[in-house]
Amino acid sequence: MSQPERMSPVELRSTLSLASIYGLRMLGMFLILPIFAIYAETLPSGDDHFYIGLALGAYGLTQALFQLPFGMASDRFGRKTMIYIGLLIFAIGSFVAGMADDIHTIIIGRAIQGAGAVSAAVTALVADLTREEHRTKAMAMIGGSIGITFALSLILGPTLNQWIGVPGIFVLTGVLALLAMLDIKYLVPNPQVSRFHSDTQAAPAKLGPVLQDTQLLRLNFGIFALHASHMAMFVVVPFALKQTSGLNENDHWMIYLPIMVISLTFMVPAIIIGEKKAKLKQVFIISVAVMLLAELAFGLMIDSFWGIMVALTIFFIAFNVLEAIMPSTISKQAPADAKGTAIGVFNTAQSLGIFVGGVCGGWLSSQHGYAAVFAFCGALMLLWLVSVWTMRAPAAVRSRMYPLPEGQTHDAAQLSRQLAALPGVKESVVLPEEGVVILKVDMQADWDDSAALQLIRG
Structure with a gap:
């Protein structure tokens, strides 16, 4: 069933x-x-x-x-x-x-x-x-x-x-x-x-293990770096576009519209390759390398309108791909019973990146000029590239959740072991206090809910 x-x-x-x-x-x-x-x-x-x-x-x-x-x-x-x-x-x-x-x-x-x-x-x-x-x-x-x-x-x-x-x-x-x-x-x-x-909320008791997980720390640094570079860029790019294009800022939508169309077009096949073909790590590495290329292009061509257009297009292709695959990746990497905590830390790192990117971008622009902003962003991307290169490839799994029948008592540990023994199950967690079972299932497996439901319903 x-x-x-x-x-x-x-x-x-x-x-x-x-x-x-x-x-x-x-x-x-x-x-x-x-x-x-x-x-x-x-x-x-x-x-x-x-x-x-x-x-x-x-x-x-x-x-x-x-x-x-x-x-x-x-x-x-x-x-x-x-x-x-x-x-x-x-x-x-x-x-x-x-x-x-x-x-x-x-x-x-x-x-x-x-x-x-x-x-x-x-x-x-x-x-x-x-x-x-x-x-x-x-x-x-x-x-x-x-x-x-x-x-x-x-x-x-x-x-x-x-x-x-x-x-x-x-x-x-x-x-x-x-x-x-x-x-x-x-x-x-x-x-x-x-x-x-547990799948959507942060639990203080689980913060320690989440913060000590080196794979999750890589993702937290990544979202920090991504949004720091994004915010720093917008301290500089609006001025550079106005100076090089001759367009009033009210007309800058004409610049961003084709860039967003192009970047979103590239995003779809990248997600398919990463998720369906189980090549998330390869997509990560390529996307972060493209982000680094974009920062170098900004630094070298910030005085040229077409140079900025090329750099913006490269930037947003990588940015949109990374924004799309990172939440999925943290769900795959986080322990099933600490997913909400991992996502909470991840979102906090993103917000801190917004703050640091704005402040550092503004200070560097005022003190050292536009090129210094992109040098800062490029350094973040280089560190991220090293981090991604050494990360463990995310497991090709998808999450399945099931309610525990009300009024029915289970030996949580035994049920978890029985579910973990089902073909295709990579991780099994039974949370009686939440009335839920969480499984991570191999995406390549021909998964059928019926066997899991039979065990859960006794």
């Missing part, structure tokens, strides 16, 4: 609504990237690129500080309560930045925005509202919303700037955050049962 393949209407509506909330968080970060540096330079003290970088990166610092605490607090005070609080904080930060007339106030607003770190609480609520067999699908939908938001932001940012300016964009994201609270209230149902989920 196979598990049902379709999500229920309630699961689908809940997942799509919560994915939009997650996307909104990313929108607040990404939408201003193509045009903020140029706008900020017109403000008092904005001619110092250090403050521009700090304004871009401040969001990441407070998000890193509050992300895990928000998720843990949602266990005690309720998912929706913490999401309401986070969205309200995010909206306040957006309005502060929107009404600012100097760069220092924008920095404060951006820091407040990041403090409304609802992402962990949102994923916990998704877990409460979806059955175990659809959890992976729901999380993939949230991941897709992030990618779509990022691609649209590079195109929408310059267009919106022409209509409402950067202050208007900040105010718009604040208004959207308030509307999102209505989304949570009226479209997302209250969970019948709210409990801790």
